[in-house]
Amino acid sequence: MAIHQPVDFENNVSRALKDTQLIRNIQSAMDTLVLKRKTVFSDAAEIEKLRALGNSIKTNALGKLPELLQQLEEKCTANGIQVHWAETIPEANQLVLDIMKSHGATRLVKGKSMVSEEMELNAYLQAHGIEALETDLGEFIIQLNNETPAHIIVPAIHKNRDQISKIFHDNIPDAPYTENVDELNAIARQTLRKKFEKADVGLSGVNFAVAETGTLCLVENEGNGRMCTTAPPVHIALMGLEKVIEKLEELPPMLRLLIGSATGQLITTYVNMITSPRKPGEKDGPKEVHLVILDNGRSKIYADPQRRQTLYCIRCGTCLSHCPVYNRIGGHAYGYIYPGPIGKILNPQVEGLEAAGVLATASSLCNACEEVCPVRIPIPELIRRIRNESYSNDPDSAVAGHGYKRNWIESLTWKMWAVANTYPLLNAIGLRILGFLGAKLPKVGPLKHWTRYRKAPEFAPRSLHELVKQIGVDHE
Amino acid sequence: MSKQSRDRIFARLMAGSRQAATQTVTLNPMPAKTYQRAEKIDRLKTLMEAMRTEVHITNASGWVEQLEDILKQREMDSLVYPPQTALGEALESHWEKDAGGLPQLIPYETEIEAFKAKLFTIDAGITTVAGAIADPGALILWPTDKEPRLMSLVPSVHIAVLEADSIYSSFLEAMQAGKWSTKMPTNVVLISGPSKTADIEMTLAFGVHGPRELIVLILES
Amino acid sequence: MRTYPENPQKVYFFGTCLVNMFYPEAGLAGIKLLQQHGVQVIFPSQQTCCGQPAYNSGFPDEARRVARKQMDLFYKDCPIVVPSGSCAGMMRHHYPKLFAGDPRLDEIRSFSERIYELSEFLVHALGIKLEDQGPPLKVTWHSSCHALREMAVTQDSKALIRQLQNVELVELQDEVDCCGFGGTFAVKQPAISAVMVKDKIADIEQTGAARLITGDCGCLMNISGAMQYQNKSIRGQHLAEFIWERINGNSPTG
Numbered sequence: 009m010a011i012h013q014p015v016d017f018e019n020n021v022s023r024a025l026k027d028t029q030l031i032r033n034i035q036s037a038m039d040t041l042v043l044k045r046k047t048v049f050s051d052a053a054e055i056e057k058l059r060a061l062g063n064s065i066k067t068n069a070l071g072k073l074p075e076l077l078q079q080l081e082e083k084c085t086a087n088g089i090q091v092h093w094a095e096t097i098p099e100a101n102q103l104v105l106d107i108m109k110s111h112g113a114t115r116l117v118k119g120k121s122m123v124s125e126e127m128e129l130n131a132y133l134q135a136h137g138i139e140a141l142e143t144d145l146g147e148f149i150i151q152l153n154n155e156t157p158a159h160i161i162v163p164a165i166h167k168n169r170d171q172i173s174k175i176f177h178d179n180i181p182d183a184p185y186t187e188n189v190d191e192l193n194a195i196a197r198q199t200l201r202k203k204f205e206k207a208d209v210g211l212s213g214v215n216f217a218v219a220e221t222g223t224l225c226l227v228e229n230e231g232n233g234r235m236c237t238t239a240p241p242v243h244i245a246l247m248g249l250e251k252v253i254e255k256l257e258e259l260p261p262m263l264r265l266l267i268g269s270a271t272g273q274l275i276t277t278y279v280n281m282i283t284s285p286r287k288p289g290e291k292d293g294p295k296e297v298h299l300v301i302l303d304n305g306r307s308k309i310y311a312d313p314q315r316r317q318t319l320y321c322i323r324c325g326t327c328l329s330h331c332p333v334y335n336r337i338g339g340h341a342y343g344y345i346y347p348g349p350i351g352k353i354l355n356p357q358v359e360g361l362e363a364a365g366v367l368a369t370a371s372s373l374c375n376a377c378e379e380v381c382p383v384r385i386p387i388p389e390l391i392r393r394i395r396n397e398s399y400s401n402d403p404d405s406a407v408a409g410h411g412y413k414r415n416w417i418e419s420l421t422w423k424m425w426a427v428a429n430t431y432p433l434l435n436a437i438g439l440r441i442l443g444f445l446g447a448k449l450p451k452v453g454p455l456k457h458w459t460r461y462r463k464a465p466e467f468a469p470r471s472l473h474e475l476v477k478q479i480g481v482d483h484e
Numbered sequence: 485m486s487k488q489s490r491d492r493i494f495a496r497l498m499a500g501s502r503q504a505a506t507q508t509v510t511l512n513p514m515p516a517k518t519y520q521r522a523e524k525i526d527r528l529k530t531l532m533e534a535m536r537t538e539v540h541i542t543n544a545s546g547w548v549e550q551l552e553d554i555l556k557q558r559e560m561d562s563l564v565y566p567p568q569t570a571l572g573e574a575l576e577s578h579w580e581k582d583a584g585g586l587p588q589l590i591p592y593e594t595e596i597e598a599f600k601a602k603l604f605t606i607d608a609g610i611t612t613v614a615g616a617i618a619d620p621g622a623l624i625l626w627p628t629d630k631e632p633r634l635m636s637l638v639p640s641v642h643i644a645v646l647e648a649d650s651i652y653s654s655f656l657e658a659m660q661a662g663k664w665s666t667k668m669p670t671n672v673v674l675i676s677g678p679s680k681t682a683d684i685e686m687t688l689a690f691g692v693h694g695p696r697e698l699i700v701l702i703l704e705s
Numbered sequence: 706m707r708t709y710p711e712n713p714q715k716v717y718f719f720g721t722c723l724v725n726m727f728y729p730e731a732g733l734a735g736i737k738l739l740q741q742h743g744v745q746v747i748f749p750s751q752q753t754c755c756g757q758p759a760y761n762s763g764f765p766d767e768a769r770r771v772a773r774k775q776m777d778l779f780y781k782d783c784p785i786v787v788p789s790g791s792c793a794g795m796m797r798h799h800y801p802k803l804f805a806g807d808p809r810l811d812e813i814r815s816f817s818e819r820i821y822e823l824s825e826f827l828v829h830a831l832g833i834k835l836e837d838q839g840p841p842l843k844v845t846w847h848s849s850c851h852a853l854r855e856m857a858v859t860q861d862s863k864a865l866i867r868q869l870q871n872v873e874l875v876e877l878q879d880e881v882d883c884c885g886f887g888g889t890f891a892v893k894q895p896a897i898s899a900v901m902v903k904d905k906i907a908d909i910e911q912t913g914a915a916r917l918i919t920g921d922c923g924c925l926m927n928i929s930g931a932m933q934y935q936n937k938s939i940r941g942q943h944l945a946e947f948i949w950e951r952i953n954g955n956s957p958t959g
Binding site for chain 3: 022332336337379442458463464470474480
Binding site: 065068146164200257261275280307 | 486487489490492493494496497498499500501503504505506507508509510511512513514531535592593594595596597599600601604619620621622627628629632633634637638654655656659660664665668669670671672673674675676677678679680681682683684685686687689691692693694695
């Protein structure tokens with residue numbers, strides 16, 4: 009049903025930090041992705057101009073989101089694509105099930121779709137007797153191992169080839185044990201080819217939906233996306249409602265940003281642009297194309313001008329790759345489908361602060377993500393906003409669970425901090441006392457956490473204020 | 485149910501639009517990259533070869549002979565092709581003269597429902613392309629009723645015949661010159677090489693679900 | 706590209722709370738470096754903190770309260786030099802955001818325009834020349850994330866170190882990696898922070914440096930504190946104090 013339990017972040021982190029193989033796998037892969045991105049965007053002036061353009065395109069598109077969605081729906085419908093709207097995850101799942109049932113379909117082949125992960129679609133369909141088979145290699149691997157993706161772009165990156173060999177050998181009938189990457193790929197190709205041929209329905213995500221022409225754009229390297237959207241007689245496309253852009257001509261720069269950021273390529277193997285189902289006279293392609301547009305909290309995020317920027321995300325995953333925290337704990341520790349910096353701002357807004365607000369504390373505000381986000385989402389600013397909301401007692405706040413962290417100790421501490429830093433005499437006296445007591449302070453709370461790994465800082469016997477009085481400095 | 489959800493979603497979005505209205509930002513488009521003809525061909529070839537495409541620049545008058553050489557180097561039983569097209573007719577007349585050592589020509593002439601099982605056993609498919617893009621190095625596949633989509637996807641080898649004059653400098657140029665926004669077909673696919681993945685340990689491996697091999701014949705007139 | 710005042714005669718110095726409390730020698734060194742170059746330094750005696758701790762933790766009202774106090778103190782139209790990329794970044798880039806919609810936003814913006822991190826000021830406004838009087842020494846440099854990304858002064862800091870003829874600067878392998886301080890992050894997510902500082906220390910060790918130089922006291926407290934906890938012999942030091950020591954031929958005071 010995709011109603012999530014609050015994430016047990018502390019335990020997740022603890023477990024992840026102990027899993028040295030996991031962290032080795034993740035860091036090695038992220039180093040590669042970071043380097044590839046740097047290489048493909050080697051012209052510093054050019055990438056900044058491109059990011060500014062990406063930000064402008066998204067600003068404009070979201071500025072008229074209802075109009076563009078309306079236009080998208082009209083164009084798609086005129087082209088023969090059936091458009092469905094799902095406010096919640098259960099509705100979205102039901103829509104997919106209904107389409108399958110209307111065709112008596114039991115076999116679904118899936119291209120990679122983060123929205124379908126958000127929906128937990130596979131489990132839902134399986135519970136209704138439908139085989140929902142992942143065909144993207146990374147997703148195929150984690151499906152065999154009954155896991156969720158560890159990264160937005162490379163879902164199985166937390167596994168090394170030994171682990172994958174074992175997963176294949178244990179779960180695919182007649183698969184020989186091999187650690188050779190080409191051989192592993194060949195096994196996947198062979199296994200899935202029959203499935204493509206026989207599938208009743210194919211499902212995909214949507215990278216960009218173009219309102220001007222009613223076109224669904226989907227990028228991929230493997231060819232499974234083309235297979236899922238062309239071989240079966242029915243194609244279902246899933247998208248979040250924030251994925252619409254206005255004009256076809258906006259695709260080239262957006263694709264350059266997405267692909268360069270996600271995989272460090274100039275272009276993926278395939279860029280699919282789908283505008284209609286099979287037309288009379290055409291010999292193949294799905295006879296029915298459905299577009300399911302999912303809300304799941306996005307329209308609520310939309311209403312706040314600052315938080316709206318969360319919806320600029322094009323799901324490139326590069327913020328994850330550059331994040332020092334993600335690189336230490338991997339994707340699963342975040343507890344929700346979207347990990348990393350984007351997860352820190354998206355999940356609390358969708359799931360509510362009580363469930364997911366803790367994720368916003370898992371950032372040192374280093375700005376590495378902001379530096380590389382292709383659409384210039386001010387992620388650290390939004391992390392601060394989520395933190396503000398966590399303590400806020402503003403009755404007009406629209407964020408679910410706002411103020412959940414409010415407690416008299418922290419409120420009082422910060423008030424006292426503000427007083428001490430506004431009245432210099434108090435400040436000076438306080439420092440005197442701390443200078444005296446400093447080393448003898450009980451190691452509780454923050455000091456306890458600090459001194460577990462570090463020597464406690466020593467208050468200087470004389471502060472800078474006192475020292476400057478001795479040298480020739482104008483004090484004012 | 486979908487209609488009520490739609491109404492509720494739109495109600496929230498419209499309210500959000502009113503509450504947080506934004507100014508339209510002027511777009512600063514990227515400077516267009518343009519190349520001369522020779523450089524376009526060279527770029528396309530270099531970039532596609534880097535992605536393991538096999539690229540042959542050949543004379544427009546002798547391309548079928550070139551194709552014959554390519555096919556004879558590989559042991560292939562069958563080649564699916566589009567009949568009732570210039571490409572198809574050229575192939576048919578060549579095969580009629582002498583099909584020795586060549587794969588069997590299989591026309592894609594019925595709806596897929598009657599052809600799917602067969603198609604999945606065919607070794608190679610040959611198609612034209614609507615053009616290509618020099619930067620970032622991709623073919624523009626524009627399937628039609630005569631050249632169906634699965635021809636370039638299901639067989640393990642895809643042979644694409646491209647006219648050198650139809651190479652554009654950039655994706656944007658191709659869209660604008662071709663007025664795509666006024667006439668998007670059922671499906672357009674940019675293809676930059678044979679299928680690949682790096683999902684396992686970021687190690688690049690070719691030939692996953694799409695064709696394992698992509699062979700491009702660039703026809704120079 | 707940022708423009709710098711030519712031939713500044715008078716500057717304000719904003720010490721920062723961490724310098725004031727824990728590393729006053731670094732602040733003093735910064736002031737002396739400016740004075741030695743003939744610049745008159747004004748140190749408003751009521752200054753305290755830029756407000757960043759509250760701003761980052763979800764208490765913007767308290768941050769604003771403290772920020773307003775600082776801005777009132779630095780009212781003259783002269784540059785404000787700050788021995789910290791983090792605090793400089795706060796006052797230069799975040800004050801306008803913190804006070805978005807404030808009727809005094811224009812004044813606040815002019816305040817922010819006058820903020821300079823110490824390294825960039827020494828290099829670009831003063832064109833400082835350093836004569837190294839100290840013995841041969843190998844050091845490595847750590848940039849705070851805000852010095853690196855917000856203030857973009859890392860190259861300036863390293864240029865200063867490179868002026869010192871007897872000092873060998875060996876760069877970290879993962880220089881842009883966060884050390885794990887992040888203010889309250891270090892105590893709210895202590896386990897993750899600990900791994901980050903551990904990795905940073907391993908990187909520092911592999912350089913073979915005897916000293917870790919940095920321009921930010923938050924990072925210094927974090928890395929130095931962890932190195933001491935791990936009984937490492939490598940010493941951490943603030944850039945200003947290090948430069949002052951080198952140009953005066955002082956031997957390190959333990």
